[in-house]
Amino acid sequence: MGGRNEKQRENEAKGGFGTKSESGRQFNSGDAGAATMPVRIRTVRWIYGLLAAGYLACVVVQVFIAGLGILVDPGDLQLHRVFANVFEFVPIVMFVLSFLGDIRGGLR
Secondary structure (H helix, E strand, O other), X not given: OHHHHHHXXXXXHHOOOXXXXXXXXEEOOOOOOHHHOOHHHHHHHHHHHHHHHHHHHXXXXXXXXXXXXXXXXXXXXXXXXXXXXXXOOHXXXXXXXXXXXXXXXXXX
């Protein structure tokens, strides 16, 4: 047990655990939350999440309208086609925001 505490003290003396950020600040595992991110990145990520939730809702409505067109009234298929134009550019905006919000990996 004593060895682990000595290693922790050595790492803290060297600069702690965690990784360096792009601006040179060090993020330890305990403080890597939203408080350490710049306001611009937090705002862009919030907008990105809002757009993602809205896009998901539009896809669900789109599937519902398609079901109406197939099962109830074929006239609703025209609404299905037109409704796609409402949210067709949302993924492009989300892609651009992923660069501005420093979103990496599978979310981009």
